[in-house]
Amino acid sequence: MRYIPNSPEERAEMLAVVGLDSADELFRSIPKEVQLGRKLNVTDPLAESEVIAAMETMAAKNTAATKPSFLGAGVYSHFSPTIVDHLIQRSEFFTSYTPYQPEIAQGTLQYIFEFQTLVCQLTGMEVANASMYDGSTAMAEAYLMAQRVTRRNKIVVATSVHPEYREVAATYTQHGDAEIVEVAFDETSGRIADLSVLDDQTAALVVQSPNFFGCVEDLKALADAAHAVGALLVVVVTEAISFGLLKSPGSCGADIVVGEGQSWGIPMGFGGPHVGLFATQEKFVRQMPGRLCGVAYDKNGNRGFVLTLSTREQHIRREKATSNICTNQGLIALAATIYMETMGKKGLQEVAMQNAQKAAYAATQIAAIDGYSLPFSAPKFNEFVMRGPRPATEILEKMRTENGVIGGLALSKYYASHDNDFLVCVTETNTRDQIDNFVSALNEST
Amino acid sequence: MSIKKVTQHPTQNEALIFERSQTGRVGYRLPKLDVPETNNILPADLRRDDDLTGVPEVSEVDVVRHFTRISTWNYSIDLGMYPLGSCTMKYNSRLNEKVARIGGFAGLHPLAPEEETQGALELIYHLQNDLCEITGLPGISLQPAAGAQGEMTGVMLIRAFLDQRDGEASKDRRVMLIPESAHGTNPASAAMSGFTVKTIRATADGLTDMEHLRELCNEGGVAGVMFTNPNTCGIFERNIQEICNTIHAAGGLVYMDGANMNALVGVARPGDMGVDVIHLNLHKTFSTPHGGGGPGCGPCLCSAELAPFLPTPRIEKNGDSYKLNYDYPHSIGRVKAFFGNFGMMVRALSYIYTHGAEGLKEATEAAVLNARYVSHELKDTYDKPFESDCMHEAIFSHKNQSKKGVVTLDIAKRLIDYGFHPPTVYFPLVVEGAMLIEPTESVGRADLDAFIEAMKDIDQEAQENPQLVIDAPHTTRIGRLDEATAARKPVLRWRLDMEATAKSA
Numbered sequence: 001m002r003y004i005p006n007s008p009e010e011r012a013e014m015l016a017v018v019g020l021d022s023a024d025e026l027f028r029s030i031p032k033e034v035q036l037g038r039k040l041n042v043t044d045p046l047a048e049s050e051v052i053a054a055m056e057t058m059a060a061k062n063t064a065a066t067k068p069s070f071l072g073a074g075v076y077s078h079f080s081p082t083i084v085d086h087l088i089q090r091s092e093f094f095t096s097y098t099p100y101q102p103e104i105a106q107g108t109l110q111y112i113f114e115f116q117t118l119v120c121q122l123t124g125m126e127v128a129n130a131s132m133y134d135g136s137t138a139m140a141e142a143y144l145m146a147q148r149v150t151r152r153n154k155i156v157v158a159t160s161v162h163p164e165y166r167e168v169a170a171t172y173t174q175h176g177d178a179e180i181v182e183v184a185f186d187e188t189s190g191r192i193a194d195l196s197v198l199d200d201q202t203a204a205l206v207v208q209s210p211n212f213f214g215c216v217e218d219l220k221a222l223a224d225a226a227h228a229v230g231a232l233l234v235v236v237v238t239e240a241i242s243f244g245l246l247k248s249p250g251s252c253g254a255d256i257v258v259g260e261g262q263s264w265g266i267p268m269g270f271g272g273p274h275v276g277l278f279a280t281q282e283k284f285v286r287q288m289p290g291r292l293c294g295v296a297y298d299k300n301g302n303r304g305f306v307l308t309l310s311t312r313e314q315h316i317r318r319e320k321a322t323s324n325i326c327t328n329q330g331l332i333a334l335a336a337t338i339y340m341e342t343m344g345k346k347g348l349q350e351v352a353m354q355n356a357q358k359a360a361y362a363a364t365q366i367a368a369i370d371g372y373s374l375p376f377s378a379p380k381f382n383e384f385v386m387r388g389p390r391p392a393t394e395i396l397e398k399m400r401t402e403n404g405v406i407g408g409l410a411l412s413k414y415y416a417s418h419d420n421d422f423l424v425c426v427t428e429t430n431t432r433d434q435i436d437n438f439v440s441a442l443n444e445s446t
Numbered sequence: 447m448s449i450k451k452v453t454q455h456p457t458q459n460e461a462l463i464f465e466r467s468q469t470g471r472v473g474y475r476l477p478k479l480d481v482p483e484t485n486n487i488l489p490a491d492l493r494r495d496d497d498l499t500g501v502p503e504v505s506e507v508d509v510v511r512h513f514t515r516i517s518t519w520n521y522s523i524d525l526g527m528y529p530l531g532s533c534t535m536k537y538n539s540r541l542n543e544k545v546a547r548i549g550g551f552a553g554l555h556p557l558a559p560e561e562e563t564q565g566a567l568e569l570i571y572h573l574q575n576d577l578c579e580i581t582g583l584p585g586i587s588l589q590p591a592a593g594a595q596g597e598m599t600g601v602m603l604i605r606a607f608l609d610q611r612d613g614e615a616s617k618d619r620r621v622m623l624i625p626e627s628a629h630g631t632n633p634a635s636a637a638m639s640g641f642t643v644k645t646i647r648a649t650a651d652g653l654t655d656m657e658h659l660r661e662l663c664n665e666g667g668v669a670g671v672m673f674t675n676p677n678t679c680g681i682f683e684r685n686i687q688e689i690c691n692t693i694h695a696a697g698g699l700v701y702m703d704g705a706n707m708n709a710l711v712g713v714a715r716p717g718d719m720g721v722d723v724i725h726l727n728l729h730k731t732f733s734t735p736h737g738g739g740g741p742g743c744g745p746c747l748c749s750a751e752l753a754p755f756l757p758t759p760r761i762e763k764n765g766d767s768y769k770l771n772y773d774y775p776h777s778i779g780r781v782k783a784f785f786g787n788f789g790m791m792v793r794a795l796s797y798i799y800t801h802g803a804e805g806l807k808e809a810t811e812a813a814v815l816n817a818r819y820v821s822h823e824l825k826d827t828y829d830k831p832f833e834s835d836c837m838h839e840a841i842f843s844h845k846n847q848s849k850k851g852v853v854t855l856d857i858a859k860r861l862i863d864y865g866f867h868p869p870t871v872y873f874p875l876v877v878e879g880a881m882l883i884e885p886t887e888s889v890g891r892a893d894l895d896a897f898i899e900a901m902k903d904i905d906q907e908a909q910e911n912p913q914l915v916i917d918a919p920h921t922t923r924i925g926r927l928d929e930a931t932a933a934r935k936p937v938l939r940w941r942l943d944m945e946a947t948a949k950s951a
Contacts, residue, residue, distance in 0.1 A: 005890030045802030059550025061565030064558030091524035107520035133591035136783035171779035175640030271556030271784025273741030296932035298925035315630035324634035331737025
């Protein structure tokens with residue numbers, strides 16, 4: 001095996017040193033009856049070229065990857081500067097581990113510190129952690145944290161929050177004492193409809209903005225409503241590019257901001273690995289889940305960084321920990337950090353603006369087609385719902401097979417009563433030609 | 447005379463990017479907006495008005511140099527052995543990186559129509575089959591994003607199974623038995639699933655204390671046991687079948703933490719031992735990169751009777767095509783959006799393809815041999831707390847050095863001066879001053895010998911000049927950092943006045 005540095009002869013010598021006759025004897029503490037005693041029934045070893053060929057054959061069957069697409073819904077197609085993937089492939093980053101030994105892990109610790117800072121700046125929050133698995137698990141952890149902070153159990157969540165996020169949160173909380181109350185969205189505006197369920201038992205109001213339908217919520221009003229009953233406002237953001245244009249959740253009064261950082265230069269990759277964001281106010285820092293990196297000094301006064309506040313964590317607190325999360329998404333957080341720094345202040349603003357402009361153009365063009373309309377009136381960022389004349393699954397399927405365009409997501413996948421509606425996402429990677437072709441394909445299909 | 451340098455040497459301090467920022471610098475260019483611009487994108491009260499204050503303004507060159515410089519401050523597998531016990535830091539092949547970046551994988555949207563994502567579903571299906579064969583367990587979900595999440599999934603399967611089997615009576619079965627040497631994630635995951643934890647003692651030879659196990663089972667209410675095998679002392683639980691029988695007889699189920707599967711692949715299978723559910727760490731055993739902490743991927747595997755409770759959707763083969771099946775009414779639910787960390791699955795399957803059946807077993811043998819060799823060579827220098835054969839990791843304590851005031855942490859820091867990453871320290875908790883050394887199969891004999899020699903030299907230093915070890919490391923760009931002060935008044939983000947705040951702590 002070409003990844004094993006010891007030759008068979010060296011291994012034989014080492015066996016002799018430890019006093020064994022054969023490799024089989026290494027396993028003598030395993031009872032014979034549970035030893036496999038046969039070869040695993042997996043492939044025979046392949047040559048490097050054969051592995052590549054096998055993988056390329058499978059990848060080629062993913063025809064969706066090469067088609068013009070207007071899918072969003074939590075995973076977005078954005079351009080990633082070349083240096084992002086180049087820099088994360090430096091061995092010192094991608095073959096390193098959790099920075100348990102700060103003296104020889106300052107590279108990792110420094111980028112985590114920069115990541116935490118950038119997440120704070122963009123969300124408008126005071127502290128951010130070193131990342132979570134993804135947006136959905138970050139939201140689930142926010143439910144648990146809100147319960148710890150408020151010592152209340154009722155979680156009020158909008159049904160306009162990503163349906164898969166809500167599923168994950170339901171899984172996480174099913175054995176705790178959380179009471180989850182879902183609040184419908186307004187069929188005219190597309191925003192969360194009714195806050196009358198908020199009461200003095202409520203731990204958190206959880207909303208997504210832009211929400212699953214692309215509608216920007218009125219976060220200030222929601223924060224006021226939540227705070228009026230002593231609850232926290234948890235804001236979920238699946239489209240991190242929106243931070244470049246929209247008022248930050250922190251400045252609107254959010255208490256916890258969770259989200260998905262995939263838009264910051266991370267490949268869509270069939271849904272993962274991505275990077276979860278988790279930010280909050282300083283006063284709640286000891287209730288936060290996950291890893292945190294902080295400033296520390298050595299005895300000569302040199303500045304460095306360490307993992308800190310670990311007394312909240314599972315390896316110290318065991319079953320009383322704030323969470324069972326042990327790792328962070330180090331390498332993906334690095335990619336996101338490089339993306340944010342390369343784009344910088346201006347780039348993050350411009351890319352957000354381009355997304356909004358292109359989406360606005362597409363929405364206007366489609367809405368002008370006979371039989372199509374925009375069902376929700378709330379302001380939008382780069383996603384919007386279109387209502388067609390027929391079931392969306394039919395329209396999208398026809399367009400896919402006849403025009404080779406993946407036109408968006410039929411809302412019926414998650415919202416049974418919205419048969420004719422589909423979610424369209426337009427980013428800076430969709431050219432005007434693509435949008436125009438999409439529009440004419442829809443025109444033909446009516 | 448002072449020397450004016452044109453370049454900064456990488457070992458010099460690299461500022462935070464925020465400290466390098468200059469107004470007006472840019473590192474990007476977007477294509478010109480190709481649609482007519484509109485002025486009424488958003489009402490003013492929803493638009494950002496802070497001009498992204500503090501976000502850096504730097505050029506592409508600044509970014510490249512910044513990250514290249516800080517990268518040189520990191521230890522990594524490519525630089526040398528990374529013997530972190532129970533973390534399995536093995537070689538990360540470039541081939542795996544290459545195939546994960548194929549456009550058809552990297553550029554694939556998870557909500558694209560099933561007909562157009564067949565290759566991804568096929569890949570997941572193949573990996574599922576191989577992992578089922580490797581563990582001897584027929585049920586699988588690749589959805590969990592990391593080991594701790596796979597573990598939570600596994601414990602929730604146990605909970606769901608018991609709730610269905612026992613109905614109302616299951617509320618009296620809420621005790622999870624966990625050895626004191628377990629990973630901290632085990633008790634945390636058990637707590638998240640509504641279990642209370644009772645701790646099982648270890649015997650003097652580092653194994654689960656069977657008598658204590660039976661005693662705890664007799665107390666009643668046992669939902670199951672969570673144990674690691676080989677355990678965190680690096681020893682195979684040779685009573686495994688008896689452990690499983692005892693728990694099963696008490697009406698509970700057996701969860702095995704798969705963090706140490708690198709010792710077993712191709713040699714023995716948890717399913718054959720009587721284990722009901724296990725998680726694997728693809729980033730450990732199957733060499734997908736940890737990258738400074740993650741991403742991970744923590745598949746959960748289980749017996750046929752637990753399979754109905756696995757997360758959905760499940761990926762299945764239907765004739766010649768692959769499909770997502772959401773129709774499992776007893777499922778515990780979804781644990782992550784979409785299908786898990788697919789990019790890690792591509793790398794893991796590439797690892798399996800590259801090794802094949804023989805290669806997987808050969809890697810296991812090489813890993814165990816390397817650890818056994820270290821254990822043998824250091825046993826006269828460092829206190830070896832257990833007589834038993836070690837598997838893929840060797841455990842020592844600081845007992846022989848602490849008499850001189852040199853403790854595990856000092857030995858770890860001194861190893862850095864010798865050019866090695868330290869082992870896992872102070873874990874497992876059952877051994878005072880533990881050092882858990884896992885070389886993996888990716889280390890050659892010459893490097894192992896150098897490591898062994900360094901450990902012996904450090905012992906000699908500890909005996910003759912303990913202060914030298916206590917003050918280590920001496921050769922790094924920064925010395926030991928004051929973590930206590932850092933935690934007392936944490937500075938967790940950059941601000942202009944950050945230094946003043948941190949120093950006033």
